[in-house]
Amino acid sequence: MVRASVLERFAIAVASTLLALLLGAVIVAASGYDAVEFVTALVYGAFGTISNVAFTLRQTTMLLLTGVAVAIAFRAGVFNIGVQGQFVVGGFATVVTVLFLAPFLPTGVVGGVLLMLLGTAAAMLVGGAYAAIPGVMKAYADANEVITTIMLNFIASGVVFYLVDSHLRPEGASAPNTEQLPSYVDLPGFAFGSSSFSVIGLGVALLTAVVVAFVLGRTRYGYDLVTSGHQAAAAAYAGVDPKRTVVLTMTFSGMVAGLAGAMFAIMILGYYSDPSTFPRFGFDAIAVSLLAANNPLGVIPAALLFGGLDAGGQYIGFTLDVPRQLVDGVVGLVVLFVATPELFRMAGRRTGLGGDEE
C-alpha cells in the first residue's frame, strides 16, 4: 500500500464504497424492501433539503475531527481504536469545565467564548492523557493497542455514565443527564438556522485537518512520526526513540479526539448524557481514515461522504421501515473492502481495467 499511487488509492476507495453500497442494496432487496426507494431516500436524506444538508455537514464535522484523530495514529503505524473513548472523556471534560467555571465568569458573548475555549482546552488535555495510557502500555509493556484502546472505550463509557448518573444529575431529574450548558455557550448557526450545526464548528474541523496535514508533512516531528510508522528501522537509526514516538502519537491523536468531544458537547448536545447512547463517531472514523488512505486532507471528502451516508441513514430510519443499522453495516463493509486492495487489483487485472503495472 505504501508504494501504491494516489490514483490507485482513489480508485480503490471509490470501488470499495460502491461495492459496499451495492451489497447494502442487495441486502435491502433480499430482506423484502424496495432497494430503489432505499437509495433515493438515502440521497434525499443527505442532500435533499437545506436542513438535511445542515445535518450532513454536522455529521461531517464530527467525522472529520475523529477521522483526523484516527489518521494521525494510523500514519505512525499505531492503531488507535480508542478514539470513541477519548471523544467521550473529552466531551465530558468540556461539560464539567464549563459548568464548574460558568458562575465565576461574565455571562454573554465574552464569557461564552472564554468558557468554550477553556472547555475545549480541557477536552484536548483529557483526551490526550486518556490516549497516552494505551500509548505507554504499548511502548513499555508491549500491550497490543487495538485491545487496550477497545477496553478503554468500554471503561470510558462506563465511568462517565456513572459520574453523570450518580454525581452530576440535577436533583429530581429522571434521565441521566447533566444540567444544560448556559445558553451563551453555543456556536452560532449562521446560514443554516440549525441549532446543532454551526459553520464555525465545520471551520474548526477543516482547520484542524489542515494543521495536522502541515504538522505531519512539514515538520520534524511529523517526519519522525510518519517514518517510524513506515520505516521503523530507518527511524531508529536516525535517532528517533520509537517508544517516545508511540506515546506522542497516541497523545496527539487523543487530543484531536478530545477536540471532537468538545465540539460534540458544545455544538450538538449542550449537556452530557449516557455515552452508550452517543453516535459511534469514533468507530465510523476508522472507515473515514482508511478510505482517505490516512491522509489528513483526504479525510475531508471521506468525512463528507460518510456524513452524507449517516444523514441519509437517519432519514431512512425515520421515514422508511428499513432499520438504520443497515448503514452501519455498509460502513463496516467499506472498511473490509478498503483493507483488501488486492481484491480490486486482481479484479482490475482480470477485467483489463489496469492495475497490471505491479
Add this chain to the structure above:
Amino acid sequence: MSVTEYANPVRVTVGVGLLVLFVVGGVATLLDLPGAELLTVGAAQRALQAAIPIALAAIGGLYAEKSGVFNIGLEGFMIFGALAAAATASIASGEGAVTQAHLWLGILVAVLVCALLTVVYALLTIRYRADQIVAGLAVWFVALGFGPFTATVIWGGVSSPSLPNVDAITVPVLAEIPVLGRLVFDSSPLLWLTLFLTAAAWVVLYRTRYGYWVQAAGENPQALDTAGVSVNRVRYATVIFSGAMAGLGGAVLSIGIGSGFTGTGVTMVDGRGWIAIVAYLFGNYNPVGAFGAALLFGAMEMLQIQLQTIGIALPGSITELFPYVAVLVVLAAVGYTRMPAAVGEPYETEK
C-alpha cells in the same frame, strides 16, 4: 542472570497469578472481608458459566493465531453466532413454544453460519492478503450493523423476545459429590462441551501431527511448505475453526445460558470477543491456560453478586467494568507474550 532472561511467559503468568491472589487476599484481610462468603460454590458456578463463551472463542482464536492468522474479528463472529442461534430457535418454533430441540438446532446453525462467514474472512485475509487487523475490525463493524439490522427484520426490534435456554443436566449419584458435584455434574451440558473441547484442543495442538502443522504454519511456514504441506490449507482450516468456535460462544451467550439476543449498544457480546483474545494471550496460546484465563474473567464478571452478598454495593455501571480493567492489568503484565513468528504475514509458495 538478568531479570528479563529469567522471565519466560509461564513464569510471568504464574507470578502474576500469585501476585493477584496475594493482593486480593491482602485486601480481603485488611478490610476483614468474610472470605468464605466470597468463595462459595454458587460463585464458582457463576464464574464457570460466564467463562464458557469466552473460553470457546479463545480456543478458536488461539488456533488461528498459532497458524499465523490473527483473527481479531472474534467479537464480530460472536455477535453473528448469538443472533443466528436466537433467530434459528425462534423461527424453527414458528411463533410457538421454543423447545430444547429448537435451541440445539439454533446452536448448530450458529456454528455453521459463522463457519461460512469465516470462509469469506479467510479468503480475504489469506488469499487476498487483507490487513488482518483492519479486516478483523471490519468484521466487528459489519456485525454491529447487520446484527441488529437482521434482528429488526425478524423481530421488529434490535433485540429478540425472551427465549428459554438450554436445560442443565443432573447426573444422578455423581451430583451428590460435594462441590464438584454441583459445579460439574449439575450444570449446563455446554460446560461439558467446553471442557471437552478444551482438552481436545490441547491434545490436538500438542500431541498430533496436525497440531505440529498448525504450529509450524505460524512459526516457520517455509519449513512446513518444504515438507510438502500446504501452509494456506492449514491456515484456512484453523481460521474457519476459530469462526465456528466464536459462533458457538455467541450461541451460548444468547440461548445457551442467556435468554435471547440483545442488540442494543455494542450488543450482548459486549466485548467478550476481545476479552477472549486476551484470554489466550494470558494463557500463552495453551488451550488449558486460555480456559483458566477465561475463568478469571468470568469471575470478574460475576464479582458484583459476590460483593453484594457481603454488603459492598458498588453501582452496577462500575462493577461491569471489572473484566475490562482486568484485561488491561493482564496485558500490562504479560503484554510481551511471544507471538508465533509468522503471524500477520501472508504466505506465498515460491514456485
